Amino acid sequence: MxxxxxxxxxxxxxxxxxxxxxxxxxxxxxxxxxxxxxxxxxxxxxxxxxxxxxxxxxxxxxxxxxxxxxxxxxxxxxxxxxxxxxxxxxxxxxxxxxxxxxxxxxxxxxxxxxxxxxxxxxxxxxxxxxxxxxxxxxxxxxxxxxxxxxxxxxxxxxxxxxxxxxxxxxxxxxxxxxxxxxxxxxxxxxxxxxxxxxxxxxxxxxxxxxxxxxxxxxxxxxxxxxxxxxxxxxxxxxxxxxxxxxxxxxxxxxSEEGSPFEVFESELLAEKYFITEPEDTVSIGIGSGLFDERLGIKYGVEPTEGMAALARKRGVNVKIGTAENVPYEDEKFGTVLLGTVLSYVKDRKKAVSEAYRILKHNGHVVVSFLAREGSYAMMYDLAYIRRSHDPETAPKDPYPIKFIEETNWCSTREVTDLLKDAGFVDLKYIQTLTRHPKYTNDEVEEPTEGYDRGDYIVVQGRKP
Missing domain, CATH: 3.50.50.60 (FAD/NAD(P)-binding domain)
Structure with a gap:
């Protein structure tokens, strides 16, 4: 041929x-x-x-x-x-x-x-x-x-x-x-x-x-x-x-394990429940702005320039400052989001007081946190003591140990007392991550009212 x-x-x-x-x-x-x-x-x-x-x-x-x-x-x-x-x-x-x-x-x-x-x-x-x-x-x-x-x-x-x-x-x-x-x-x-x-x-x-x-x-x-x-x-x-x-x-x-981002989506849904006017909301301790971009928030406060730069890339107007010293005038916003920041600040009482100061009358503070009484916080504390996560109990991609070292978990009772002492009224609670940490990645969880079952709690309070 x-x-x-x-x-x-x-x-x-x-x-x-x-x-x-x-x-x-x-x-x-x-x-x-x-x-x-x-x-x-x-x-x-x-x-x-x-x-x-x-x-x-x-x-x-x-x-x-x-x-x-x-x-x-x-x-x-x-x-x-x-x-x-x-x-x-x-x-x-x-x-x-x-x-x-x-x-x-x-x-x-x-x-x-x-x-x-x-x-x-x-x-x-x-x-x-x-x-x-x-x-x-x-x-x-x-x-x-x-x-x-x-x-x-x-x-x-x-x-x-x-x-x-x-x-x-x-x-x-x-x-x-x-x-x-x-x-x-x-x-x-x-x-x-x-x-x-x-x-x-x-x-x-x-x-x-x-x-x-x-x-x-x-x-x-x-x-x-x-x-x-x-x-x-x-x-x-x-x-x-x-x-x-x-x-x-x-x-x-x-594998049949879910993505670590299922936890993110569950937490996002819980915060979104109370963020009804994102254009009039400021996020304190905004970090990279990952949550806030999805929530539609346009204003933020962040102590580190590196993280602030990432949030700005997401379209958020970020000022450098801390939760205890917020660089905004009195009665500026309709909603203040304290997204897990109370677990990292030195003076929680001052941080809540600052949120109260920059809120308009009848405005709302929204506080999210991993509850100290919950299984997540207990699991992380045990991992910190052991210096490693237990693969049999930990979720997929848990917090690095170095992040846990800087964390001081809040209890639901403590957050409730902080908000009431600052003058907030009409407190409402939303919870998510109600399954064992090992299985919270399996699917996105819809938030439910209350704080008695969830590891991730979101509290809303009104400034009268």
């Missing part, structure tokens, strides 16, 4: 087009084809998920190809060896607890298994933007990497994904697009990418797995991208944490 060049060309165009069309809507889009991304793809595809991997380079494998300084051998610990064993990748013990493997065999074998399980790899494609709907990242905007490298002005294309995984390593490419172009605060200490720290292999391996989580609605981080996002150190040419991180992110997506 004489080969025909046009038939060859048509075959490539036709078959690629079919494949690309089929994967414009997927269950999971993985950006980056390093070890964490490839392992995640295999586990997800085996679980029946429709998975697409987008890799900006021509080759897959990320940093694993080069081993250490282009010596194409990698090191894994015992737990990492178990992942390689799943793929039938040969390992050899070097010293007790240290195993080596050929990096080329590891990359090609894992990728082959992922593709045979149903995942599809689209190489030479870069993510230049994301699609956001109702505060959730729902898709990727992609272009050819050579187009991006050449700086050509060519419009990109889009794909839809139920879940997105940033597996781009040190560069955290998806998160940087979100940070640069979207009004979404990340689930980190500052609401932004913290950046990787200097090499510390043992600590980095542990933190890579710990930091593998949903970092904003619809987006997960895995591998080195997880450490770079949450400020963890790099680990060098040891890859056990990467492999285990890929497995964990797949488990998070396929």
């Amino acid at each position: 004489e080969l025909n060049e046009i038939v060859i060309t048509k075959a490539i165009i036709d078959r690629f087009s079919q494949k690309f069309m089929e994967y414009t809507e997927v269950d999971v889009a993985i950006v980056g084809s390093g070890p964490a991304g490839l392992v995640a793809a295999w586990f997800l595809a085996k679980a029946g998920k429709k998975v697409a991997i987008f890799e900006r380079k021509l080759s897959i494998g990320g940093g694993m190809w080069g081993g250490g300084m282009m010596f194409n051998e990698i090191v894994v610990q015992e737990e990492g060896k178990e992942i390689l064993d799943l793929f039938g990748i040969k390992t050899r013990e070097y010293e007790p607890g240290y195993y080596t493997a050929d990096s080329v065999e590891a990359v090609t074998t894992i990728c082959s298994h992922a593709v045979k399980a149903g995942a599809r790899v689209f190489n030479c494609m870069s993510v230049e933007d994301v699609i956001i709907r109702e505060g959730r990242v729902t898709g990727l905007v992609i272009t050819w990497s050579p187009v991006e490298m050449a700086g050509l002005h060519v419009d990109p294309l889009s794909i839809f994904a139920e879940h997105i995984i940033d597996a781009t390593g040190h560069d955290t490419e998806v998160l940087r697009v979100i940070e640069r172009k979207a009004d979404i605060v990340l689930n980190t200490e500052t609401g932004s990418i913290l950046g990787e720290r200097s090499m510390w292999a043992d600590k980095a391996e542990r933190l890579t797995i710990e930091n593998t989580k949903e970092i904003c609605p619809g987006v997960f981080v895995t591998g080195m991208a997880a450490n770079a996002a949450f400020g963890g150190p790099r680990m060098g040419p040891v890859f056990g944490g990467m492999l285990l991180s890929g497995k964990k992110v797949a488990e998070l997506i396929t």
Whole structure:
């Protein structure tokens, strides 16, 4: 048979087009084809998920190809060896607890298994933007990497994904697009990418797995991208944490556990119950403005310039100040929101007095807090004593220990007395997070009246 060049060309165009069309809507889009991304793809595809991997380079494998300084051998610990064993990748013990493997065999074998399980790899494609709907990242905007490298002005294309995984390593490419172009605060200490720290292999391996989580609605981080996002150190040419991180992110997506943002939505609904005129409301201790943007609040007070800057990006007019010294004149607002701030201020009585001062007559104060008598506060106090969370009782992505150190929980009785002593009347109570903390992520909870069952309480008081 004489080969025909046009038939060859048509075959490539036709078959690629079919494949690309089929994967414009997927269950999971993985950006980056390093070890964490490839392992995640295999586990997800085996679980029946429709998975697409987008890799900006021509080759897959990320940093694993080069081993250490282009010596194409990698090191894994015992737990990492178990992942390689799943793929039938040969390992050899070097010293007790240290195993080596050929990096080329590891990359090609894992990728082959992922593709045979149903995942599809689209190489030479870069993510230049994301699609956001109702505060959730729902898709990727992609272009050819050579187009991006050449700086050509060519419009990109889009794909839809139920879940997105940033597996781009040190560069955290998806998160940087979100940070640069979207009004979404990340689930980190500052609401932004913290950046990787200097090499510390043992600590980095542990933190890579710990930091593998949903970092904003619809987006997960895995591998080195997880450490770079949450400020963890790099680990060098040891890859056990990467492999285990890929497995964990797949488990998070396929498990029946809810998102940590279900708790956020439950708390938001409770606060929204009393915020009826957001344009005439000021939020004291506004932080990054995540709640307040969703509530429609346009004014805020925040002691730190960094957080104030994030809130301003969300369209809130923020003044620098504290709850005990609010930089607004008397009788300025119809509603004052003290959103969990009483758990962090030094002088609660002064903070409530300031809220009373800047309220108009017949205006309302709204105070939200995790109740000291509730199971959440007790669980966090126990974690602080132990210096770690109990995975059997803690919710998904609980407060970091360092945040708990700065917290002094309020009881419902204490807040009630503070409001009454300041002169507020007609107190009303709303509660949410009524399930055990372990299960509060399962679904968004509608608030109910009262304070006898919920861990998150919102109180409204009127200034006569």
